[in-house]
Amino acid sequence: MPQPASVPVEEGVIDVLKNVSRRPIEPALASDLVADLGFDSLQVLEVIAELEDRFDISIPLNDVPTTRTVGQVVAQVASLVAARPNA
């Protein structure tokens, strides 16, 4: 279910990360998805799918991803939300 754009992106991203993780985590903007939060490549893709559904966006999958920290994810989602047709 898409949320209104007024919902802060950061909160949404952190919520998704907590839902996908199989253990309790406290993500901060500087947290590294792999090293700090324990996500493997499968879970990173699960996070992307959940973010797309929640924010009604399409996150492009490059063959070699570079996104690594929560802050980078938030920035990417925010720019995609801003570019959304009825944002």
Place this chain on the structure above:
Amino acid sequence: MVTPRTLPEALDDAAESDSGFSFQSGTAETSVSYEEIRRRSLQVARALKDAGLRRGDLAALVLPDGEQFLTALFGASIARLLPASVYPPATAADLPRYIELTAGILNAAEARAVVTTRTLAAAFADARAMCPHLSLVLCREDLDAAPDEPNDAPSPGDIAFVQYTSGSTSMPKGVALTHANLAANIDAFAGPSGVAVDADDVAVSWLPLNHDMGLVGMVLGALYTRRSCVLLTPQTFVKRPAEWLRAVTRHRGTISFAPSFAYDLCVRRVKDLAGLDLSSWRVAGCGAEPVHPAALAAFAEKFAPVGFRSTSFLPCYGLAEHVLAATFPPRDRGVRIECVAANELADRRVAVDADDSGGPSTALVSCGSVLPGHQLVVADEHGTALPERHVGEIRLAGPSVMVGYYKQGALTDEVIRDGWLRTGDLGYLSRGELFVCGRVRDLIIVHGRKYHPQDLEWAVDDVSGVRRGRVVAFGVESDGADRVVIVAEAGGTVASGLLVEEIRKRIGDLFGLYVDEVAVVPSGTVGRTTSGKVQRAATKERYVRGEWSVEGTRA
């Protein structure tokens, strides 16, 4: 069924059928006939020759895109080069380190060319300084010369391709398979004792193409039998597992193989069953990692309302060194499970029915009996065949046993003796069917992909604060899956928490793999053998006994 004898011959045959590939990425889908695939492969073949490559030259293919990879593979084969598949990097975060790792493979293979994407080409250009044999770095996008018909063709005894799993600077293992190997295995697994391919079959796969089950099992299996094959990218599946099931529904897919984690992922993540129809799916194969009976049962239960039949499950056993498949159970029977006493299995290496002992039990899945024309024994350490229900190493002989590890004679001699392939896997036979129950060797298997501990050790060896040459990686089985553990000696003043983080980052960047546990231990803890190798088994034993405290355990 008459299987073509060589890869180019299979492509010629398939090009005369109405079949082809459908490539799906996200929700976009492109259909390409085998005739068109052949035309593009001929273009690649011509372009590779024009670039100066000659018969027998090894060309490493580092291509994440399915269509690009397959046409490069076929094209190199038509041009009579030696194509080798090499894993692309998991992320772009540490390309220099990836290139260094891959340079080890390129050197061992004496690769003359790398065929890759434009993005990676620049990084590989840097590798030329480290690789004296490497004279060409080619972008797949540029290989589009005018196609011409080849004037000669490979023989069945020629090497068809070399498959590199994860690399290692010390001893890269590239599985070299001949055209005859491929034909023998495909003939056996596609035939009546395997999946029994018929005119209505459609294959659906999301498996990576640099993996034996994805390339040989799905793509070449379909091509050699002139059936269509729907290919999703692994990322598409992992991101949205429902896409796999939707592809089966849309194409009336009949054959699809996956490691058992994939069935588990569908149970956990597919929320909406509306619009799915899995009634066409007659062979739901599982392999590449230990089969978890509970995951299969949960999948069958969840998807029964949309037509999935539990009798479609076909758990099988095989390995890349044997092309792909070794054993298959009878079709339409469903999963045969044995519950055996765990202690008897571990201590006495005998499979005793769990009911008779009352202790903890292990549920194991039958992988069926050996394919026709092939031989299997379960042997003790002297190579003597063991009686039924005694655990030993699985050994295979016959036309599917690889030529060897490419340019690694000593390593090949370790695993192939007198024509028998020592698989490194443990199992027992019960009423002629194979039950796999462990591993002799140190391989770590996560989500169906095999990792050599040496590769992981090498990758973290120069992390600042780690004592060089004093890193041990291994897998610890827990609930049927491997947990990845790294034990590293601290060599400096870097805080152990930071060290753990750096080690995880490095492995994540290079392999896309999460290290479940990192133990940072004091200098002098990790022992070495007299030949200077780390004592992996001894270190693992001490770890399992709980000698070291562990940073960051994922529940």
